[in-house]
Amino acid sequence: MKRRHFIRNTALGTLTAAVGTDIVFGRLIPEGYSLLALQDPDPFTLFSKDREMVVLNDRPWNIEAKAHLLDDKITPNKYMFIRNNGLIPEDIDVNSWTLTIDGEAVKKPKTYTLSELRSKFKSYTYQLTLECGGNGRSEFDPPAKGNQWTVGAVSCATWTGVRLRDVLEDAGITDKAVYIGYHAADVHLSRDPGKEPISRGAPMAKALQDETLLAFKMNGQDIPLAHGYPLRLVAGGWPASVSGKWVQRISVRDRVHDGSKMTGDAYRMPCNPVAPGEKVKDEDMCIIESMPVKSLITYPRSGAVIKEGRKLSIRGHAWAGELEVSKMEYSIDFGSTWSTCQLEKPANRLAWQHFSAEVSLPKKGYYEIWARATDSRGKSQPMLLPGWNPKGYLNNACHRIAIKVT
Amino acid sequence: MEEKEKFREQIRSIYRLLSTLLVLFVITVLGVVYLLNDPDLSFFRGNEVPQEYVAVTTEDDFDKIENGIHVRTGLKEAEGLMTVVNNCTNCHSAQLVIQNRMNEERWIATIRWMQETQNLWDLGKNEEIIVNYLVTNYPPKKKGRREILTDIQWYELED
Numbered sequence: 363m364k365r366r367h368f369i370r371n372t373a374l375g376t377l378t379a380a381v382g383t384d385i386v387f388g389r390l391i392p393e394g395y396s397l398l399a400l401q402d403p404d405p406f407t408l409f410s411k412d413r414e415m416v417v418l419n420d421r422p423w424n425i426e427a428k429a430h431l432l433d434d435k436i437t438p439n440k441y442m443f444i445r446n447n448g449l450i451p452e453d454i455d456v457n458s459w460t461l462t463i464d465g466e467a468v469k470k471p472k473t474y475t476l477s478e479l480r481s482k483f484k485s486y487t488y489q490l491t492l493e494c495g496g497n498g499r500s501e502f503d504p505p506a507k508g509n510q511w512t513v514g515a516v517s518c519a520t521w522t523g524v525r526l527r528d529v530l531e532d533a534g535i536t537d538k539a540v541y542i543g544y545h546a547a548d549v550h551l552s553r554d555p556g557k558e559p560i561s562r563g564a565p566m567a568k569a570l571q572d573e574t575l576l577a578f579k580m581n582g583q584d585i586p587l588a589h590g591y592p593l594r595l596v597a598g599g600w601p602a603s604v605s606g607k608w609v610q611r612i613s614v615r616d617r618v619h620d621g622s623k624m625t626g627d628a629y630r631m632p633c634n635p636v637a638p639g640e641k642v643k644d645e646d647m648c649i650i651e652s653m654p655v656k657s658l659i660t661y662p663r664s665g666a667v668i669k670e671g672r673k674l675s676i677r678g679h680a681w682a683g684e685l686e687v688s689k690m691e692y693s694i695d696f697g698s699t700w701s702t703c704q705l706e707k708p709a710n711r712l713a714w715q716h717f718s719a720e721v722s723l724p725k726k727g728y729y730e731i732w733a734r735a736t737d738s739r740g741k742s743q744p745m746l747l748p749g750w751n752p753k754g755y756l757n758n759a760c761h762r763i764a765i766k767v768t
Numbered sequence: 769m770e771e772k773e774k775f776r777e778q779i780r781s782i783y784r785l786l787s788t789l790l791v792l793f794v795i796t797v798l799g800v801v802y803l804l805n806d807p808d809l810s811f812f813r814g815n816e817v818p819q820e821y822v823a824v825t826t827e828d829d830f831d832k833i834e835n836g837i838h839v840r841t842g843l844k845e846a847e848g849l850m851t852v853v854n855n856c857t858n859c860h861s862a863q864l865v866i867q868n869r870m871n872e873e874r875w876i877a878t879i880r881w882m883q884e885t886q887n888l889w890d891l892g893k894n895e896e897i898i899v900n901y902l903v904t905n906y907p908p909k910k911k912g913r914r915e916i917l918t919d920i921q922w923y924e925l926e927d
Contacts, residue, residue: 421861503911505869507878551859552887626881664917666925674925730917746913764920 409588412440418509422446422551422559423588427514429761430663432679435716436489437517438581444588445494445515447623448559451547451608456592461576463530465613467539474529476592479576482532483524488573489713490598491518491681492605493653495629498757501747504639506754507627513658513761518679518714521596523577526612527570535614542569543619544595544606561621562629563613564597564604568651573598573712576609598712599683601629601650601755624649627752638750652683654748655737656758657690657717664763674721674731674765680705681714682737689736690717694729697745703733729765842866848901851894859886869908875899 405425406413414431418424425444432441456476464471474482494515499506526542543563550557568574575596578585585591590607597604603623613619623629630647632640657680668674680687690703703719723729736742743760831850832839841853841862856865870878876899882888891898 417863418867419861419863421859421863501911501915503913504871504874505908505911507868507870507874509864510867550887554887557887622885626885662925663923665920665922667922668925672927759914762917764917766922 409444409586410439411442411444415441415443416512416514418511422448423450424509426511427517428663429513429658429660429678429763431660432514432516432658433660433677435679436581437519439519439586439589442517442519442589443494443515445509445602446548446559446588447603448548448550449553450588451549454547454587454592454608459592459610461529461593461609462611463533463614464611465543466616467536467614469534469536472533476578479524479529479593480578483528485522485524486572486575487520487522487579488575488598488711489518489520489709490573490575490596491516491653491712491714492596492598492602493517493656493681495601495603495650495653495755496753498759499754501757501759502638502750502754503747504750506750506752508753515602516656516658516681518681519581521575521577521594522579522582523575523594523596525572526574526576526595527572529576530569530612530614533614538616539566539614540617541565541615541619543613543615543621543624544609545611545613545621546606547608547610558622560603560606560623561619562603562606562624563615563619563621564600565618565651568597568600568604571597573710599652599681601653603629618649629755630753631751631755632749635749636751640750642752650755652685653681654756654758655682655685655687655735655741655743656680656761657687657733657735657743658761659692659731659733659763662763662765666763667766667768668723670726670767674723675718676703676721676731676733676763677716677718678733678761679714679716680733680735682735684712685737685739686711687715687735688738688740690715691734691736692719692721693732693734694721694723696730697732700734723765723767726767729767730762731765732760732762734760844905846901846905848897851897852901855889855891855894855898859888865902866906869906870902871908872899872903875902 405411405417405420405423406415411425412431415425415427418426423444423446427441427443434441459476460473461479462471462473494511496508497511497515498513499508500510500512541563543561545558545561548559550559577594577596578592580586580589585594593609595606595609626644627647629650631650632642633646633648636642657678659676659678661677676692680690686708687705690705691700692703693700701719703717706716708715721731732745734743743758745760747757747759830840833845836845838845838849838853841857843849843852843862843866879888879891879895
């Protein structure tokens with residue numbers, strides 16, 4: 363008790379308050395020393411994220427946005443979800459950072475420094491939709507294993523970098539090339555240096571697309587550390603796990619890449635539909651490629667109360683993986699009737715598209731506004747959960763917000 | 769002889785009496801001296817000092833429980849808690865455990881996956897304790913094909 367009085371009565375009191383408990387031997391703290399408890403990372407400061415972002419997991423870091431935070435046409439860093447499989451690399455030295463192209467299907471391995479990549483190849487900027495394969499997982503029944511993402515594991519920032527195709531052509535690939543797989547600097551959760559937290563990739567057709575970049579800028583600035591600084595593979599429209607962060611090596615494989623999280627249930631769906639909860643054999647699982655059509659109402663925030671007779675403006679974004687969104691609709695009556703939204707063209711291929719509508723609500727009461735996008739091949743978002751799968755991927759069910767008219 | 773014997777007996781009892789008085793006197797003196805130094809008799813309530821320490825250490829406790837929650841990890845206090853803390857929060861955060869709702873079969877499958885690919889050790893007898901803790905405290909929730917909207921924060925939408 364005496365010790366507490368002592369601490370309360372000294373300058374240590376502030377530190378005590380910050381740590382939330384008494385500091386034993388507080389008198390002995392050297393000047394200028396920062397307590398470990400205070401180094402304890404506040405993710406919002408650490409990653410420059412908005413305080414409304416939701417932390418799902420702090421080891422590894424997994425943080426998602428809420429629908430209304432994604433209202434910007436180009437997602438700023440503060441509202442961009444973080445999905446990490448391992449620990450963020452420490453002590454990154456940009457000057458010594460290299461990218462090596464190797465694998466069974468390269469003529470000879472070749473290594474580039476970052477400045478070589480920048481000077482040797484032309485840079486391109488695209489706005490690219492990156493959505494976590496497990497976005498929406500929290501809705502599956504029976505529950506699916508993993509971080510329980512709701513709706514906010516999606517972003518559409520601009521990415522600047524060189525085309526992977528240009529680099530691969532320069533390195534020289536053979537006709538045996540089937541798939542690329544990335545290897546990165548992040549650290550396995552067990553800290554076992556022999557294990558990679560994640561090493562995924564894409565078939566050559568995706569690797570060679572114009573928009574598949576080795577990016578060094580996001581929204582015109584250095585890529586934030588949590589998003590892959592200093593070099594990130596970016597493959598828009600596919601599960602964001604294809605867009606490897608902190609990339610050091612790209613292997614051009616003569617087979618489907620078999621790195622960490624390319625096999626088992628990870629980022630794979632049952633090749634044929636299964637009943638909820640059904641066991642699926644390993645050989646009956648297929649790798650996810652393009653993400654499905656989906657949309658989000660980003661304005662207003664769910665829970666808006668408006669006066670009777672007033673029109674309600676809604677807006678948001680829609681995307682369709684490799685495809686374009688061709689139609690956007692909303693319903694105020696649980697899908698009995700649908701009205702068309704105005705839909706903009708994407709800034710470039712693989713960028714999300716913005717929609718808006720003026721909604722009339724006929725009388726007082728509770729409403730839900732449901733949004734439904736349709737892709738260029740005529741596939742629409744389901745109102746109910748799509749096919750159950752062991753890891754709860756690809757939930758593209760309609761987004762909805764609650765509105766009250768008074 | 770009898771007279772002599774009686775006399776000796778009297779001497780012995782006087783001696784005993786004097787010895788007893790001396791012992792009592794010494795005890796009294798020691799008692800008074802002690803009381804002058806420690807009027808609260810705190811020496812004989814020695815428990816109190818450790819009790820104070822116990823109270824303080826509880827507050828600083830690394831494994832503090834508050835409202836049925838293990839503060840450091842957020843896990844519920846229940847049978848098997850520390851086994852879960854010690855085996856399941858070394859690599860990943862307890863937040864990953866808490867988010868997930870699985871039955872016994874799927875928790876075991878998850879443990880096998882972690883053992884095969886993520887360097888999780890053999891849990892031995894602890895496996896049953898861990899799985900029991902998880903299915904008891906974090907059971908799957910029925911959600912159906914689409915849940916109703918909950919936790920709506922109503923607000924006046926300005927023009």
